[in-house]
Amino acid sequence: MAPPGRRSLRPELLRTLLGCDVWEYRRRHPEHGEVFDAAMRTFSRVDSAAVxxxxxxxxxxxxxxxxxxxxxxxxxxxxxxxxARGILFDQPHVVAGADSVLRAAGVADRVRVEPGDFFAAVPSGADAYVLARVLHDWADEDALGILRSVRAAMTPDARVLLVEAVVGPPNEDPSVKFLDLMMLVSAGGQERTEDEWRTLLAAAGLELTAATRATSNIVIEAAPARSR
Ligand SMILES: C[S@@+](CC[C@H](N)C(=O)[O-])C[C@H]1O[C@@H](n2cnc3c(N)ncnc32)[C@H](O)[C@@H]1O
Known part of the structure:
Protein backbone atom coordinates (compact mmCIF):
# COMPACT_ATOMS: atom_id res chain seq x y z
CA MET A 1 0.00 0.00 0.00
CA ALA A 2 2.94 2.32 0.56
CA PRO A 3 3.99 4.35 -2.49
CA PRO A 4 7.36 3.53 -4.08
CA GLY A 5 10.38 5.70 -3.50
CA ARG A 6 10.07 6.33 0.25
CA ARG A 7 13.51 6.04 1.67
CA SER A 8 13.72 4.76 5.24
CA LEU A 9 15.84 1.65 5.64
CA ARG A 10 13.89 0.50 8.70
CA PRO A 11 10.70 -0.52 6.87
CA GLU A 12 12.98 -2.12 4.27
CA LEU A 13 14.48 -4.38 6.95
CA LEU A 14 11.00 -5.49 8.00
CA ARG A 15 10.02 -6.05 4.37
CA THR A 16 13.05 -8.32 4.02
CA LEU A 17 11.89 -10.33 7.04
CA LEU A 18 8.16 -10.50 6.26
CA GLY A 19 8.18 -10.15 2.49
CA CYS A 20 6.06 -6.99 2.84
CA ASP A 21 5.47 -4.23 5.42
CA VAL A 22 3.63 -5.05 8.66
CA TRP A 23 0.35 -3.55 7.41
CA GLU A 24 0.34 -5.65 4.27
CA TYR A 25 1.39 -8.68 6.38
CA ARG A 26 -1.66 -8.16 8.61
CA ARG A 27 -3.89 -7.81 5.54
CA ARG A 28 -2.55 -11.09 4.14
CA HIS A 29 -2.87 -12.79 7.54
CA PRO A 30 -6.26 -11.71 8.92
CA GLU A 31 -5.79 -13.79 12.07
CA HIS A 32 -2.83 -11.51 12.97
CA GLY A 33 -4.70 -8.40 11.87
CA GLU A 34 -7.69 -9.18 14.08
CA VAL A 35 -5.48 -9.67 17.15
CA PHE A 36 -3.72 -6.35 16.40
CA ASP A 37 -7.01 -4.45 15.89
CA ALA A 38 -8.41 -5.87 19.14
CA ALA A 39 -5.24 -4.86 21.00
CA MET A 40 -5.58 -1.30 19.64
CA ARG A 41 -9.22 -1.17 20.81
CA THR A 42 -8.03 -2.13 24.30
CA PHE A 43 -5.28 0.52 24.35
CA SER A 44 -7.80 3.14 23.18
CA ARG A 45 -10.40 2.18 25.77
CA VAL A 46 -7.81 2.25 28.57
CA ASP A 47 -6.68 5.80 27.83
CA SER A 48 -9.80 7.39 26.33
CA ALA A 49 -10.93 9.03 29.60
CA ALA A 50 -7.52 10.70 29.99
CA VAL A 51 -7.53 11.83 26.34
CA ALA A 84 -20.70 15.56 17.16
CA ARG A 85 -20.36 13.46 14.02
CA GLY A 86 -17.43 11.33 12.98
CA ILE A 87 -15.47 10.06 10.00
CA LEU A 88 -13.60 6.78 10.51
CA PHE A 89 -10.74 6.40 8.03
CA ASP A 90 -8.44 3.37 7.78
CA GLN A 91 -7.44 0.64 5.37
CA PRO A 92 -10.39 -1.17 3.72
CA HIS A 93 -9.86 -4.52 5.46
CA VAL A 94 -9.58 -2.76 8.86
CA VAL A 95 -12.69 -0.55 8.66
CA ALA A 96 -14.56 -3.65 7.45
CA GLY A 97 -14.47 -4.74 11.11
CA ALA A 98 -15.74 -1.43 12.51
CA ASP A 99 -19.50 -1.79 12.06
CA SER A 100 -20.06 -4.03 15.09
CA VAL A 101 -17.91 -1.74 17.29
CA LEU A 102 -19.82 1.39 16.21
CA ARG A 103 -23.22 -0.31 16.54
CA ALA A 104 -22.46 -1.75 19.97
CA ALA A 105 -21.56 1.77 21.13
CA GLY A 106 -24.75 3.24 19.60
CA VAL A 107 -22.86 5.76 17.44
CA ALA A 108 -23.03 4.08 14.01
CA ASP A 109 -25.62 6.56 12.71
CA ARG A 110 -23.21 9.44 13.39
CA VAL A 111 -20.17 7.92 11.69
CA ARG A 112 -19.22 7.88 8.02
CA VAL A 113 -16.79 5.03 7.45
CA GLU A 114 -14.24 5.73 4.70
CA PRO A 115 -11.68 3.18 3.56
CA GLY A 116 -8.48 4.51 2.03
CA ASP A 117 -4.73 5.03 2.06
CA PHE A 118 -3.51 7.97 4.10
CA PHE A 119 -0.43 8.34 1.88
CA ALA A 120 -2.77 9.13 -1.01
CA ALA A 121 -5.47 11.32 0.60
CA VAL A 122 -7.71 11.62 3.65
CA PRO A 123 -11.32 12.88 3.74
CA SER A 124 -11.93 16.62 3.75
CA GLY A 125 -14.65 18.35 5.74
CA ALA A 126 -13.63 17.59 9.33
CA ASP A 127 -13.08 20.17 12.06
CA ALA A 128 -10.56 17.93 13.85
CA TYR A 129 -8.22 15.26 12.48
CA VAL A 130 -7.28 12.78 15.21
CA LEU A 131 -4.21 10.58 14.66
CA ALA A 132 -3.97 8.34 17.72
CA ARG A 133 -0.89 6.12 17.90
CA VAL A 134 -0.48 6.39 14.11
CA LEU A 135 2.62 8.49 13.40
CA HIS A 136 4.82 6.54 15.82
CA ASP A 137 4.45 3.57 13.44
CA TRP A 138 6.47 5.46 10.84
CA ALA A 139 9.92 6.96 10.30
CA ASP A 140 10.01 10.70 9.63
CA GLU A 141 9.61 10.79 5.85
CA ASP A 142 6.53 8.54 6.01
CA ALA A 143 5.05 10.37 9.01
CA LEU A 144 5.53 13.58 7.04
CA GLY A 145 3.72 12.08 4.05
CA ILE A 146 0.72 11.24 6.25
CA LEU A 147 0.68 14.72 7.81
CA ARG A 148 0.85 16.32 4.37
CA SER A 149 -2.23 14.35 3.30
CA VAL A 150 -4.02 15.59 6.42
CA ARG A 151 -2.85 19.17 5.88
CA ALA A 152 -4.11 19.06 2.28
CA ALA A 153 -7.59 18.04 3.49
CA MET A 154 -7.84 20.71 6.22
CA THR A 155 -9.65 24.03 6.11
CA PRO A 156 -7.79 26.93 7.81
CA ASP A 157 -9.88 26.50 10.99
CA ALA A 158 -9.44 22.74 11.30
CA ARG A 159 -7.11 21.21 13.86
CA VAL A 160 -4.83 18.16 14.03
CA LEU A 161 -4.84 16.19 17.29
CA LEU A 162 -2.04 13.70 17.83
CA VAL A 163 -2.39 11.17 20.64
CA GLU A 164 1.15 9.94 21.09
CA ALA A 165 3.86 9.24 23.64
CA VAL A 166 6.55 11.87 24.14
CA VAL A 167 10.17 10.95 24.81
CA GLY A 168 11.41 12.69 27.97
CA PRO A 169 14.92 13.64 29.09
CA PRO A 170 17.62 11.00 29.68
CA ASN A 171 16.98 8.71 32.67
CA GLU A 172 13.27 9.68 32.85
CA ASP A 173 10.19 7.81 31.68
CA PRO A 174 11.91 4.56 30.62
CA SER A 175 8.61 3.07 29.37
CA VAL A 176 8.55 5.50 26.40
CA LYS A 177 12.14 4.60 25.52
CA PHE A 178 11.18 0.93 25.59
CA LEU A 179 8.18 1.74 23.38
CA ASP A 180 10.57 3.56 21.01
CA LEU A 181 12.58 0.35 20.65
CA MET A 182 9.40 -1.68 20.21
CA MET A 183 8.16 0.61 17.43
CA LEU A 184 11.53 0.36 15.70
CA VAL A 185 11.53 -3.42 15.56
CA SER A 186 7.79 -4.03 15.14
CA ALA A 187 6.90 -1.40 12.53
CA GLY A 188 10.02 0.58 11.57
CA GLY A 189 8.69 3.55 13.53
CA GLN A 190 9.85 5.64 16.49
CA GLU A 191 8.78 7.73 19.47
CA ARG A 192 9.58 11.46 19.45
CA THR A 193 10.37 14.31 21.82
CA GLU A 194 8.02 17.32 21.92
CA ASP A 195 10.57 19.27 19.84
CA GLU A 196 10.70 16.48 17.27
CA TRP A 197 6.88 16.54 17.04
CA ARG A 198 6.99 20.34 16.57
CA THR A 199 9.59 20.04 13.79
CA LEU A 200 7.70 17.25 12.00
CA LEU A 201 4.43 19.22 12.16
CA ALA A 202 6.16 22.37 10.88
CA ALA A 203 7.55 20.47 7.88
CA ALA A 204 3.95 19.63 6.95
CA GLY A 205 2.81 23.26 7.29
CA LEU A 206 1.34 22.81 10.77
CA GLU A 207 2.08 24.68 13.98
CA LEU A 208 2.03 22.95 17.36
CA THR A 209 -0.35 25.04 19.49
CA ALA A 210 -0.79 22.93 22.64
CA ALA A 211 0.61 19.77 24.25
CA THR A 212 -1.37 18.35 27.17
CA ARG A 213 -0.39 15.30 29.20
CA ALA A 214 -3.00 12.50 29.14
CA THR A 215 -1.57 9.84 31.51
CA SER A 216 0.91 7.83 29.43
CA ASN A 217 0.25 9.86 26.27
CA ILE A 218 0.17 13.49 25.30
CA VAL A 219 -2.48 15.21 23.20
CA ILE A 220 -0.75 17.51 20.73
CA GLU A 221 -2.90 20.12 19.00
CA ALA A 222 -1.72 21.72 15.76
CA ALA A 223 -3.20 24.29 13.38
CA PRO A 224 -2.42 25.17 9.77
CA ALA A 225 0.61 27.46 10.01
CA ARG A 226 -0.76 29.99 7.51
CA SER A 227 -4.04 30.55 9.38
CA ARG A 228 -2.34 31.95 12.50
C1 LIG B 1 -1.28 1.61 15.73
S1 LIG B 1 -2.81 1.54 14.89
C2 LIG B 1 -3.76 2.82 15.71
C3 LIG B 1 -5.26 2.58 15.65
C4 LIG B 1 -6.11 3.63 16.38
N1 LIG B 1 -5.78 4.98 15.99
C5 LIG B 1 -6.01 3.49 17.88
O1 LIG B 1 -5.36 4.29 18.54
O2 LIG B 1 -6.61 2.53 18.38
C6 LIG B 1 -2.39 2.30 13.33
C7 LIG B 1 -3.49 2.26 12.28
O3 LIG B 1 -2.99 2.81 11.06
C8 LIG B 1 -3.64 2.12 10.00
N2 LIG B 1 -2.92 2.27 8.74
C9 LIG B 1 -1.70 1.74 8.40
N3 LIG B 1 -1.37 2.07 7.15
C10 LIG B 1 -2.42 2.79 6.64
C11 LIG B 1 -2.66 3.43 5.40
N4 LIG B 1 -1.75 3.38 4.41
N5 LIG B 1 -3.81 4.13 5.25
C12 LIG B 1 -4.72 4.19 6.26
N6 LIG B 1 -4.55 3.62 7.47
C13 LIG B 1 -3.40 2.93 7.67
C14 LIG B 1 -3.65 0.69 10.49
O4 LIG B 1 -4.57 -0.11 9.79
C15 LIG B 1 -3.97 0.86 11.97
O5 LIG B 1 -5.35 0.76 12.24
Missing amino acids: LAAHDFGRYGVVADIGGGTGAVLVAVLAAHPS
Whole structure:
Protein backbone atom coordinates (compact mmCIF):
# COMPACT_ATOMS: atom_id res chain seq x y z
CA MET A 1 0.00 0.00 0.00
CA ALA A 2 2.94 2.32 0.56
CA PRO A 3 3.99 4.35 -2.49
CA PRO A 4 7.36 3.53 -4.08
CA GLY A 5 10.38 5.70 -3.50
CA ARG A 6 10.07 6.33 0.25
CA ARG A 7 13.51 6.04 1.67
CA SER A 8 13.72 4.76 5.24
CA LEU A 9 15.84 1.65 5.64
CA ARG A 10 13.89 0.50 8.70
CA PRO A 11 10.70 -0.52 6.87
CA GLU A 12 12.98 -2.12 4.27
CA LEU A 13 14.48 -4.38 6.95
CA LEU A 14 11.00 -5.49 8.00
CA ARG A 15 10.02 -6.05 4.37
CA THR A 16 13.05 -8.32 4.02
CA LEU A 17 11.89 -10.33 7.04
CA LEU A 18 8.16 -10.50 6.26
CA GLY A 19 8.18 -10.15 2.49
CA CYS A 20 6.06 -6.99 2.84
CA ASP A 21 5.47 -4.23 5.42
CA VAL A 22 3.63 -5.05 8.66
CA TRP A 23 0.35 -3.55 7.41
CA GLU A 24 0.34 -5.65 4.27
CA TYR A 25 1.39 -8.68 6.38
CA ARG A 26 -1.66 -8.16 8.61
CA ARG A 27 -3.89 -7.81 5.54
CA ARG A 28 -2.55 -11.09 4.14
CA HIS A 29 -2.87 -12.79 7.54
CA PRO A 30 -6.26 -11.71 8.92
CA GLU A 31 -5.79 -13.79 12.07
CA HIS A 32 -2.83 -11.51 12.97
CA GLY A 33 -4.70 -8.40 11.87
CA GLU A 34 -7.69 -9.18 14.08
CA VAL A 35 -5.48 -9.67 17.15
CA PHE A 36 -3.72 -6.35 16.40
CA ASP A 37 -7.01 -4.45 15.89
CA ALA A 38 -8.41 -5.87 19.14
CA ALA A 39 -5.24 -4.86 21.00
CA MET A 40 -5.58 -1.30 19.64
CA ARG A 41 -9.22 -1.17 20.81
CA THR A 42 -8.03 -2.13 24.30
CA PHE A 43 -5.28 0.52 24.35
CA SER A 44 -7.80 3.14 23.18
CA ARG A 45 -10.40 2.18 25.77
CA VAL A 46 -7.81 2.25 28.57
CA ASP A 47 -6.68 5.80 27.83
CA SER A 48 -9.80 7.39 26.33
CA ALA A 49 -10.93 9.03 29.60
CA ALA A 50 -7.52 10.70 29.99
CA VAL A 51 -7.53 11.83 26.34
CA LEU A 52 -11.03 13.30 26.66
CA ALA A 53 -10.02 15.10 29.87
CA ALA A 54 -6.92 16.53 28.16
CA HIS A 55 -8.71 18.14 25.23
CA ASP A 56 -12.12 19.76 24.65
CA PHE A 57 -13.52 17.71 21.77
CA GLY A 58 -16.84 19.55 22.28
CA ARG A 59 -15.39 22.34 20.08
CA TYR A 60 -15.79 20.20 16.94
CA GLY A 61 -18.84 19.37 14.84
CA VAL A 62 -17.05 16.71 12.76
CA VAL A 63 -14.14 14.63 14.08
CA ALA A 64 -12.15 12.50 11.62
CA ASP A 65 -10.22 9.58 13.12
CA ILE A 66 -7.37 8.95 10.66
CA GLY A 67 -5.84 5.50 10.96
CA GLY A 68 -8.66 5.04 13.43
CA GLY A 69 -8.64 1.24 13.34
CA THR A 70 -12.08 -0.14 14.19
CA GLY A 71 -13.15 3.13 15.81
CA ALA A 72 -12.53 2.87 19.55
CA VAL A 73 -11.16 6.43 19.90
CA LEU A 74 -13.99 7.87 17.79
CA VAL A 75 -16.56 5.94 19.84
CA ALA A 76 -15.23 7.54 23.05
CA VAL A 77 -15.33 11.05 21.52
CA LEU A 78 -18.85 10.66 20.10
CA ALA A 79 -20.23 9.04 23.26
CA ALA A 80 -19.00 12.05 25.25
CA HIS A 81 -20.29 14.58 22.69
CA PRO A 82 -23.73 13.53 21.40
CA SER A 83 -24.02 16.36 18.85
CA ALA A 84 -20.70 15.56 17.16
CA ARG A 85 -20.36 13.46 14.02
CA GLY A 86 -17.43 11.33 12.98
CA ILE A 87 -15.47 10.06 10.00
CA LEU A 88 -13.60 6.78 10.51
CA PHE A 89 -10.74 6.40 8.03
CA ASP A 90 -8.44 3.37 7.78
CA GLN A 91 -7.44 0.64 5.37
CA PRO A 92 -10.39 -1.17 3.72
CA HIS A 93 -9.86 -4.52 5.46
CA VAL A 94 -9.58 -2.76 8.86
CA VAL A 95 -12.69 -0.55 8.66
CA ALA A 96 -14.56 -3.65 7.45
CA GLY A 97 -14.47 -4.74 11.11
CA ALA A 98 -15.74 -1.43 12.51
CA ASP A 99 -19.50 -1.79 12.06
CA SER A 100 -20.06 -4.03 15.09
CA VAL A 101 -17.91 -1.74 17.29
CA LEU A 102 -19.82 1.39 16.21
CA ARG A 103 -23.22 -0.31 16.54
CA ALA A 104 -22.46 -1.75 19.97
CA ALA A 105 -21.56 1.77 21.13
CA GLY A 106 -24.75 3.24 19.60
CA VAL A 107 -22.86 5.76 17.44
CA ALA A 108 -23.03 4.08 14.01
CA ASP A 109 -25.62 6.56 12.71
CA ARG A 110 -23.21 9.44 13.39
CA VAL A 111 -20.17 7.92 11.69
CA ARG A 112 -19.22 7.88 8.02
CA VAL A 113 -16.79 5.03 7.45
CA GLU A 114 -14.24 5.73 4.70
CA PRO A 115 -11.68 3.18 3.56
CA GLY A 116 -8.48 4.51 2.03
CA ASP A 117 -4.73 5.03 2.06
CA PHE A 118 -3.51 7.97 4.10
CA PHE A 119 -0.43 8.34 1.88
CA ALA A 120 -2.77 9.13 -1.01
CA ALA A 121 -5.47 11.32 0.60
CA VAL A 122 -7.71 11.62 3.65
CA PRO A 123 -11.32 12.88 3.74
CA SER A 124 -11.93 16.62 3.75
CA GLY A 125 -14.65 18.35 5.74
CA ALA A 126 -13.63 17.59 9.33
CA ASP A 127 -13.08 20.17 12.06
CA ALA A 128 -10.56 17.93 13.85
CA TYR A 129 -8.22 15.26 12.48
CA VAL A 130 -7.28 12.78 15.21
CA LEU A 131 -4.21 10.58 14.66
CA ALA A 132 -3.97 8.34 17.72
CA ARG A 133 -0.89 6.12 17.90
CA VAL A 134 -0.48 6.39 14.11
CA LEU A 135 2.62 8.49 13.40
CA HIS A 136 4.82 6.54 15.82
CA ASP A 137 4.45 3.57 13.44
CA TRP A 138 6.47 5.46 10.84
CA ALA A 139 9.92 6.96 10.30
CA ASP A 140 10.01 10.70 9.63
CA GLU A 141 9.61 10.79 5.85
CA ASP A 142 6.53 8.54 6.01
CA ALA A 143 5.05 10.37 9.01
CA LEU A 144 5.53 13.58 7.04
CA GLY A 145 3.72 12.08 4.05
CA ILE A 146 0.72 11.24 6.25
CA LEU A 147 0.68 14.72 7.81
CA ARG A 148 0.85 16.32 4.37
CA SER A 149 -2.23 14.35 3.30
CA VAL A 150 -4.02 15.59 6.42
CA ARG A 151 -2.85 19.17 5.88
CA ALA A 152 -4.11 19.06 2.28
CA ALA A 153 -7.59 18.04 3.49
CA MET A 154 -7.84 20.71 6.22
CA THR A 155 -9.65 24.03 6.11
CA PRO A 156 -7.79 26.93 7.81
CA ASP A 157 -9.88 26.50 10.99
CA ALA A 158 -9.44 22.74 11.30
CA ARG A 159 -7.11 21.21 13.86
CA VAL A 160 -4.83 18.16 14.03
CA LEU A 161 -4.84 16.19 17.29
CA LEU A 162 -2.04 13.70 17.83
CA VAL A 163 -2.39 11.17 20.64
CA GLU A 164 1.15 9.94 21.09
CA ALA A 165 3.86 9.24 23.64
CA VAL A 166 6.55 11.87 24.14
CA VAL A 167 10.17 10.95 24.81
CA GLY A 168 11.41 12.69 27.97
CA PRO A 169 14.92 13.64 29.09
CA PRO A 170 17.62 11.00 29.68
CA ASN A 171 16.98 8.71 32.67
CA GLU A 172 13.27 9.68 32.85
CA ASP A 173 10.19 7.81 31.68
CA PRO A 174 11.91 4.56 30.62
CA SER A 175 8.61 3.07 29.37
CA VAL A 176 8.55 5.50 26.40
CA LYS A 177 12.14 4.60 25.52
CA PHE A 178 11.18 0.93 25.59
CA LEU A 179 8.18 1.74 23.38
CA ASP A 180 10.57 3.56 21.01
CA LEU A 181 12.58 0.35 20.65
CA MET A 182 9.40 -1.68 20.21
CA MET A 183 8.16 0.61 17.43
CA LEU A 184 11.53 0.36 15.70
CA VAL A 185 11.53 -3.42 15.56
CA SER A 186 7.79 -4.03 15.14
CA ALA A 187 6.90 -1.40 12.53
CA GLY A 188 10.02 0.58 11.57
CA GLY A 189 8.69 3.55 13.53
CA GLN A 190 9.85 5.64 16.49
CA GLU A 191 8.78 7.73 19.47
CA ARG A 192 9.58 11.46 19.45
CA THR A 193 10.37 14.31 21.82
CA GLU A 194 8.02 17.32 21.92
CA ASP A 195 10.57 19.27 19.84
CA GLU A 196 10.70 16.48 17.27
CA TRP A 197 6.88 16.54 17.04
CA ARG A 198 6.99 20.34 16.57
CA THR A 199 9.59 20.04 13.79
CA LEU A 200 7.70 17.25 12.00
CA LEU A 201 4.43 19.22 12.16
CA ALA A 202 6.16 22.37 10.88
CA ALA A 203 7.55 20.47 7.88
CA ALA A 204 3.95 19.63 6.95
CA GLY A 205 2.81 23.26 7.29
CA LEU A 206 1.34 22.81 10.77
CA GLU A 207 2.08 24.68 13.98
CA LEU A 208 2.03 22.95 17.36
CA THR A 209 -0.35 25.04 19.49
CA ALA A 210 -0.79 22.93 22.64
CA ALA A 211 0.61 19.77 24.25
CA THR A 212 -1.37 18.35 27.17
CA ARG A 213 -0.39 15.30 29.20
CA ALA A 214 -3.00 12.50 29.14
CA THR A 215 -1.57 9.84 31.51
CA SER A 216 0.91 7.83 29.43
CA ASN A 217 0.25 9.86 26.27
CA ILE A 218 0.17 13.49 25.30
CA VAL A 219 -2.48 15.21 23.20
CA ILE A 220 -0.75 17.51 20.73
CA GLU A 221 -2.90 20.12 19.00
CA ALA A 222 -1.72 21.72 15.76
CA ALA A 223 -3.20 24.29 13.38
CA PRO A 224 -2.42 25.17 9.77
CA ALA A 225 0.61 27.46 10.01
CA ARG A 226 -0.76 29.99 7.51
CA SER A 227 -4.04 30.55 9.38
CA ARG A 228 -2.34 31.95 12.50
C1 LIG B 1 -1.28 1.61 15.73
S1 LIG B 1 -2.81 1.54 14.89
C2 LIG B 1 -3.76 2.82 15.71
C3 LIG B 1 -5.26 2.58 15.65
C4 LIG B 1 -6.11 3.63 16.38
N1 LIG B 1 -5.78 4.98 15.99
C5 LIG B 1 -6.01 3.49 17.88
O1 LIG B 1 -5.36 4.29 18.54
O2 LIG B 1 -6.61 2.53 18.38
C6 LIG B 1 -2.39 2.30 13.33
C7 LIG B 1 -3.49 2.26 12.28
O3 LIG B 1 -2.99 2.81 11.06
C8 LIG B 1 -3.64 2.12 10.00
N2 LIG B 1 -2.92 2.27 8.74
C9 LIG B 1 -1.70 1.74 8.40
N3 LIG B 1 -1.37 2.07 7.15
C10 LIG B 1 -2.42 2.79 6.64
C11 LIG B 1 -2.66 3.43 5.40
N4 LIG B 1 -1.75 3.38 4.41
N5 LIG B 1 -3.81 4.13 5.25
C12 LIG B 1 -4.72 4.19 6.26
N6 LIG B 1 -4.55 3.62 7.47
C13 LIG B 1 -3.40 2.93 7.67
C14 LIG B 1 -3.65 0.69 10.49
O4 LIG B 1 -4.57 -0.11 9.79
C15 LIG B 1 -3.97 0.86 11.97
O5 LIG B 1 -5.35 0.76 12.24
